[in-house]
Structures are given as structure tokens and as C-alpha cells.
Amino acid sequence: MKKFFANKKYLIIGVLALELVLLVVNALRFYRHEEISFISDDMILSYYDEASGTTVTEPGFYADHSSKPESVVYTPDVFLKKGIYSVTIDCSSNGGTWHTNYSTLLASGDPTTAQSANLVSSDHAAIPSGDTSTSNLSWVHYGTNFTVRMGPETDATGDDLYVLVNSVTITYMAGMTVLHETAKFFFILLLIDLVLFLYLFKKKETAEYLNKKAYVIAGMIFIIFFSSFMLFYRKIYFGDDIFYHLRRIAFLAEGLKSGQFPVKIQSGWDNDYGYAVGVGYGDVFLYPSAILVLLGFSVQFAYKFYIFLMNVLTAWISYHTGKRVSQNDYIALLCAGFFTLNGFRLQAVYTGATVGEYGAYTFLPMVVLGLYDIYTREKKYGYITLAFGIALVVSNHVITPYILAFTIPLFCLLMIEKTIKKPVLLDLFKACGLTFLTSAFFVVPLLDYFEDMRGNDYSDILWERGHEMVTIFTEVADKSKDSGGWAGIGYGFIAIMALGIAIAISGKFKEKTSVYIRVVLFNAFLFYMCLNNKVYFIFKDRLPGVFEHFAEIQYPWHILDIVAAITIFILAASLKEITKEEAGKSVALITGAIILMTCIYHGGELYKETSLEANPFTMFDKTSLRANFDAEFIIPGRDEGLTSSETDMVIRDENTQATASLISRHALNLTAQVDNPTGETVTVEAPLWGYRYYAAKGNGRKLATYRADSFKLAIDVPAGFSGTITIKFTEPWHWRLAELASLAAFIFWGYKMFKYKHA
Numbered sequence: 001m002k003k004f005f006a007n008k009k010y011l012i013i014g015v016l017a018l019e020l021v022l023l024v025v026n027a028l029r030f031y032r033h034e035e036i037s038f039i040s041d042d043m044i045l046s047y048y049d050e051a052s053g054t055t056v057t058e059p060g061f062y063a064d065h066s067s068k069p070e071s072v073v074y075t076p077d078v079f080l081k082k083g084i085y086s087v088t089i090d091c092s093s094n095g096g097t098w099h100t101n102y103s104t105l106l107a108s109g110d111p112t113t114a115q116s117a118n119l120v121s122s123d124h125a126a127i128p129s130g131d132t133s134t135s136n137l138s139w140v141h142y143g144t145n146f147t148v149r150m151g152p153e154t155d156a157t158g159d160d161l162y163v164l165v166n167s168v169t170i171t172y173m174a175g176m177t178v179l180h181e182t183a184k185f186f187f188i189l190l191l192i193d194l195v196l197f198l199y200l201f202k203k204k205e206t207a208e209y210l211n212k213k214a215y216v217i218a219g220m221i222f223i224i225f226f227s228s229f230m231l232f233y234r235k236i237y238f239g240d241d242i243f244y245h246l247r248r249i250a251f252l253a254e255g256l257k258s259g260q261f262p263v264k265i266q267s268g269w270d271n272d273y274g275y276a277v278g279v280g281y282g283d284v285f286l287y288p289s290a291i292l293v294l295l296g297f298s299v300q301f302a303y304k305f306y307i308f309l310m311n312v313l314t315a316w317i318s319y320h321t322g323k324r325v326s327q328n329d330y331i332a333l334l335c336a337g338f339f340t341l342n343g344f345r346l347q348a349v350y351t352g353a354t355v356g357e358y359g360a361y362t363f364l365p366m367v368v369l370g371l372y373d374i375y376t377r378e379k380k381y382g383y384i385t386l387a388f389g390i391a392l393v394v395s396n397h398v399i400t401p402y403i404l405a406f407t408i409p410l411f412c413l414l415m416i417e418k419t420i421k422k423p424v425l426l427d428l429f430k431a432c433g434l435t436f437l438t439s440a441f442f443v444v445p446l447l448d449y450f451e452d453m454r455g456n457d458y459s460d461i462l463w464e465r466g467h468e469m470v471t472i473f474t475e476v477a478d479k480s481k482d483s484g485g486w487a488g489i490g491y492g493f494i495a496i497m498a499l500g501i502a503i504a505i506s507g508k509f510k511e512k513t514s515v516y517i518r519v520v521l522f523n524a525f526l527f528y529m530c531l532n533n534k535v536y537f538i539f540k541d542r543l544p545g546v547f548e549h550f551a552e553i554q555y556p557w558h559i560l561d562i563v564a565a566i567t568i569f570i571l572a573a574s575l576k577e578i579t580k581e582e583a584g585k586s587v588a589l590i591t592g593a594i595i596l597m598t599c600i601y602h603g604g605e606l607y608k609e610t611s612l613e614a615n616p617f618t619m620f621d622k623t624s625l626r627a628n629f630d631a632e633f634i635i636p637g638r639d640e641g642l643t644s645s646e647t648d649m650v651i652r653d654e655n656t657q658a659t660a661s662l663i664s665r666h667a668l669n670l671t672a673q674v675d676n677p678t679g680e681t682v683t684v685e686a687p688l689w690g691y692r693y694y695a696a697k698g699n700g701r702k703l704a705t706y707r708a709d710s711f712k713l714a715i716d717v718p719a720g721f722s723g724t725i726t727i728k729f730t731e732p733w734h735w736r737l738a739e740l741a742s743l744a745a746f747i748f749w750g751y752k753m754f755k756y757k758h759a
Contacts, residue, residue: 015196019189026185027178030083034172038075043165047071048154063151064162070154073165077108077145080170083177084296087122087148088135090166095129099617101152101161102126105138108145118234119144121298121620127151127163130644137173137621139298180296219333220315226600227311227340229607230350231304237614238483239353242303244631248277248355249302250622252286253293258667262739264445265691265729267667270628271643273689273712274668279445280453280633282395285309285359298620307349314362315340318568321365325372325572328579334592335568338496339365343475343487343602344560350610351484357561359396363389364565367404371411372569374427375418381756383431388749390431391438391742398446399553400561406550407526407562414518437745444738445731452692453633462547463536466556472530475605477613484610489560490602492595493567497524499578499591500570508577516573523566530557571595635689638711643687646712649674650685658682658717663724670727674698679719686727688713693732698725 045060047068055070063071089103096102105122107115122138127150140146148168152161198206210217230237247269255263255278262278269275277283288309289302297305315336322335339345348358370386373379394401412419412428419425436443467486473493476486500520503509509516529535536556540547553559575591578584628640649660649672658676665671668688676682688694690707696715697703703725708714715725 011200015193019193023182023185023189027182030177030181031174032081032172033174034081036078036170038168040166042076043168044074044076045071046074061165062162065152065159066162072149072151072154073163074150075148075168077147078170079143080140080146080172081143082140084173084180085138085140086135086171086173087138088133088169088171089127089148089150090133090168091127091150092132092164092166093127093129094160094162096152096161097126099124099153101163103134103136103148103150105140106147106149108147120146121234121300121618123618123621123624125621126624134623136623137298139620176296183295183297213329216329216333220319220336223315223333223337223340224308224311226603227315227346227349228308230610231307233611233616235616235618236300236303237350237610237616239351239614240483241355242353243625244629245353245355246299246303246619246622247625247629248281248283249286249289249293249306250299250625251275252278252283253290253302254622254667256287256290257294258669260668260729262441264731264735265668268622268626270634270640270689271626271647272665273643273687274691275629275631275689276449276453276633276691277631279449280398281356282359282397282442284392284395286355293622299622299625300618300620303619306355310349310359310362311340314345314358317362318365321369322568322572324369325569326576328576330592331572331575331579331588334575334595335572337596338492338571338599339564339568341596341599341603342490342492342564343599343606344489344557344564346603346606347484347487351486351606351614356397357400357558360393360400361561361564363392363396364400364561365389365568366392367408368565368569370431371408374424374431375415377423379756381752383427384434384749384752386431387434387438390435391745394439394442399558403553403559403562407559411522414522415515418515434745434748437741438749439742440738440745441742445735448732448735449633449692452635462540462551462553462556463532463534465554466530466532466536468532472527472557472560475602475609477609483614484606485613487602487606489564489567490598492598493527493563495591495594495598496567496571496574499574503574503577509573516570519566520570523563523570526559526563526566530559530563532556635691635707635711638689642710642712646685647687649687650712651682652685652710653682656682658684660684660717662687668694668727668729672725672727674717674721674723674725676717676719676721681719682717683708684715684717685710685712686715688727690714691729693730694727695730696725696727699723 040061041059043059043061044057045063045068046055046057047063048054048070049056050069057074061073063073065071085105087103087105093101102124104124105120107117107119110117110119119142120138120140123136125134125136127134148170150165150168151163152159236242248266251266251268252263254267255261255265258267263283264278265274265276266278267274269277286306289306292302292305293299318339319332319336322332323329326332326335345358345361348354348361366385366389370382370384370389373382373385379385390401390404393404419428467488471486471488473488473491475488497520500516504513504517504520507513536547539550575588578588628643630640648662651658651660657678658674660672660674663671663673670686670688672684672686674684685708690711690713692707694705694713695702696705698717698721703718704716705727706714713727715727717725
């Protein structure tokens, strides 16, 4: 036995074999069949008895405040073990929302209104009018008694609403639970394996690294923890765009499950009619979250994971950029702290919920670093860093790269004497070419569909959509009290800019003084363009054509993303010069303390405002996300009412004998039975919006597809046809070619980085 533990090879085999056994045993532990059904006679009615002044219960399946105040219907208590359950309710209702007329699974033994014991994760699922059946998933965390609650909210918001419950079925989702629990256990074992590997094979190197980087690691842990603080709440707080992006995650998972990759048109949106969000919005970094949904994790968890992933990447990339410029770990740590924890970014994450914007924000330091390397010639691969920085920005957001398309040429013009030098100019052209190749997977479909989508309509009063100087630095409460409000870039920005100006005019940058003064002034100009000012009005008045394109940025404060990235460059470059002198180290320490304390102050104020004022909600399941949603990438002119009135195949010719009906539907993959006994071609419309590149087949032959006058997908069915037709979205060859080009470019990037690192 001693020999076994001494031999690392045997030990590894033994550990892996044990882990495999544990995974199998854990999976079998959750494999069971379970289904509980209740009929209307089983239901319990709870209501407030005005005569006795108490809440009473009695048999009943109809809740209506007009007859019985505060009435709600419950199922009898039922013991549920740990696992994922589907709760299906057969009922009728006159409508309401998820907070006025809803169903949810409650732990019977937890009397707290907020279910604070956290024994189950279950949405407040709306019971809409017109639907006879609703179904939602619930995650039971601990085996105990549960009940399904159905009906109006007990306060005045539930008045004039009713629910009549016919039956309730609680079904244990064995396959999903096994997959979910196995995935969780696998990740735990993977973490244990990593620790064992470092201990057994890299003990000395790990100890040396931890000893050398102890303070840096501690600082990064604090930055990531503070930026992720709001994720520890068992609910999520409302943010302006949160439901839009929850849809993206939920229906990206649905698309993957149906076999579509990449998922350019997502099902689910507009009651399963589909939405081309994958064409108009980069979603590369949402795929890990979508995979988590497929592994049985909730949409809420997947959304929180995305935030955590972006927090880690933001801190690491900004640290790396600061380290490259300053050659100092602690200056780099300060750069990471400001870039990750400034109020503007935290409000984007938690109160704006602008997933695309703060995703793009993460990679902007790479753009700055790429330009730095190209102009200073410090590294040979500056053009690669620049290209992939822009490509990763494009992979997250549309507006941020649009701003870069204006700001990078302005910077190059500002540095014209360096820009026209052959090595710099050559690298800039190489970066342009590589940027297009790496972004082709997104840009080509976007340009192809550009005329098919509505776009945004924020192009008229740009000078009113910025911020005032008095609000650009600090917090502003949300007047509607729905979210935590706005937070600006923070007073630390003033300290950094003042420091940059002081170092520049003192001549400490020596022969580069002119360059750094221009960088500081350029950043100040971009900051000014975040404010409400007359420049935008003059811009529109004198150059209306150019203004119309620039106004696609929607809100001027989006430019703060670029400002923050340049600011950490100024911080790193300035502190690098200061710390060369002994006295300057004290200045650097004081400056760093001021910057971090302002970030922590603004972040804390934003967190406090969010926790006190923002609306918390659950959103564990994706069912309630299927409602109509009008956004940029939808087909203009569509009739939203069709999504509820025409959920099956439709033939508009009322005089034809042809018939068509859906047999099955899996995301955007439809199968329908169509019979056309007539001697003429019949047009059938599917319950899908008519985006291009859908394909239809029937009896082994392709059928013509196009956009109908109703903006739905139309299929021409030939005379005498009888059989099933299949419909699915298929990417055209030039989209696939663009994806291959981007893949080749990413491989090239990896090869070059490996080569330069080991040169």
C-alpha cells in the first residue's frame, strides 16, 4: 500500500477510478420515477374570513377576491426529494402578471414570505388568460413537504383576478436531474483534481508562485469578489435590459439542443416565431451559459455565471494590460481595480444589465494595448492584439465596435507623424485585414440581413441622451424605483487624469511628452463627448449624413467604455514614471488609495441602492420569456397579434381544399402534414417570421420558401402533394465560409502567440 501511494502514476489511476465510481453512484442516486397528480376535488382554498378576522382553509379550487378576500388555491402537501420537477397546471384565468396572478412551488415548512430557507428555486409563473395549461420547472434543494400555490396576489393588486384550477401534475425530471447533479459533482471533482495535480506535480513551482504573487492574488480575489457581490443573493435584481438577455441565454440553449450551431435565429421569441438576435448581437461568450442550461442549471444561474465570467476576464485583461505598460504588478493591480470596479461598469452589470456592452468593455484594454505595441514597437504582435481585441469586442456588442470605428481613426490622425511611418502603417493595415477575418463569422451574416431588420431609432436628439457633468461621476437614483439607477465613472477618473496631466507637463515622459499630452487630451475629448453638449447639435446641423451614422451609438455615455480603457493606460504609464523615484512611490500609494476607495464607495452606494430599491425576481425557468418582444433585429412591419392567433400552419385561401397542420415542433425545426388535392400550387404559412434561408422539404424534394405578405414564412406546396414537410433554418454557404475564415484566423492567433512566447 505504501508503494501504491509512493507511485504517482498508480495514485492518479486510483483517484480517477474512484471518481468514476463516485460519479456513477451519484447519478444512480437521482435516477427514479416520480409523478404526483391532483384533481380539482383535492385542492385547498385559503382566504381571509372577515367575520372571524383570520385566514381559513377549506376544500376549493376557485380563487376570486370578489367573493372571498385574499383567496388562493393550494395543492395538498406532498413530499419531494431533491431534484428538478416540472409543475403543470390545468386551469383557467382572466389574466394578470407574474406578480399579480401566478403559481409557484413553496416549501410548506418555511413560513417566511420570502421562503428564506431557500429550499426550492421556483419562479412566480404568470397564469395568463386564454391558456388552459401552464408548465414550469422548479429546483428542489432539500427533501421536505411542498405545495403548489396558485391564484391572485393576496393584496389589492390581485383584486379583479381569478383562477379556476382543474388539475395539477408534478413530474420528476429524472434525466435532467441526473445530468445536472452529475455536472455539479464533476466540476467539484475537477477542482479537487486541479489541487491534487498542483500538490503532487507542481508543488515547488506553486509554492514559489504563491509566495511571489501573494499580494497580487489577494488583490485579484478582492476585485473579483467585490465585483461579484450581488450574485450571492438567491434572486436577481431587475436591470433595464435583463429580460432581453435572459431570453438570449434561454433560447440559445434551446437552439443548441435542436442541433443548430451557431444559433443565428433563436426560437422562443415572439411565442416561438423566432428572432435573429444571433445575427445582430454577438453571443460567443453566452455559449458557456447556454451549455449550463442544457446541463440542467437554471437560467438565473447561467446568467449569474456569465457575469462572474466577465468579472474574472475584465480583471485579468486589465491587469495584464497594466502590467505590460508599467512592468509593475501593483500598478497593474490598481489598473484592474479601477477598470473592473468603477461605478459605470458596475451599473452596466447590475442595474443596466447591458450584457453586450459590459462584455465588449472587457476586451477594450486589448485594443489599447494593441495600439500601444504598434506605435511603440515594443512587441512584434501588436497588430494581432489589436485585431483580436476588436474581434472580441465585436463578438459581444454592435455599438462599441461602431464607436471604435470613429475613435481609432481619430487617434491615428492625432498621431499622424507616427502613423505614416511604414512599420506602423503596415501593422495597421494588417490589423484591419485580420480584424475582418476574425470578425467575419459575425459581420457577414449581419451585413447580409441588414436590410431585413428594423434597426434602432435613436438618431434624432443625441445631445439629450448623454449625461450632465454633475451626474457623470456619481450615482443617480432610478425615478421609477425599478433598478438601482445610474452610477458614473467615479471621482477616481479625475485623480487619474490630473495625475496624467501633471506627469506630462512636468516633462517626466521626456521625448514622449508630446505623445502623452495628446493621449490625455484625446481621452478628455472623448469624455466631453459623453456629456449633453452643443457639439452634437452642430454636428447634425452641419454634417447631417455623418451624424445619422454616428447617432447609431444611441447614447453618448457609451463612449465611457473607451474612456475607461484609455484611462487605465494613462494610469499605468503615469505611475510607471512616478515610481522611478523614491519620493514618487508615496505619491503612487496615495493616488492608488484614492482611486480604489472612490471605486469602493461608488460601488457600495450602487449596491445599497440596488438592494433597497430595485425589484428582485426569480426567473429560474424560461417559460415566461416567450412573450412578444419588439427589438432591433425583428422584421419590420410584422403583426405581433399573429403570434398568438396563428400558432399552427395557415392557408389563407379560404376556397381551397388543401389542408395543413403541425405534427411536431422542436425550436425552429417543424414537421407538418400537408395535403393538396387540388391541381394548383398552394401557399402555406408556417408559425415563423419570414427570415431568409429557411429550407423546406417534402417527399424528398425541396419546396420554395419566401416571406409572405404577412411577414411570415411561406412555403409553396405543389399540386397533388400529400405527406409531411420538414422546415428548418439552414445557413447559406457564404456564412459557413465566413465562419471557417474566422476559425482559421483564431488558429493563426494561437500559433503566433505560442511562437512569440517561446521565441
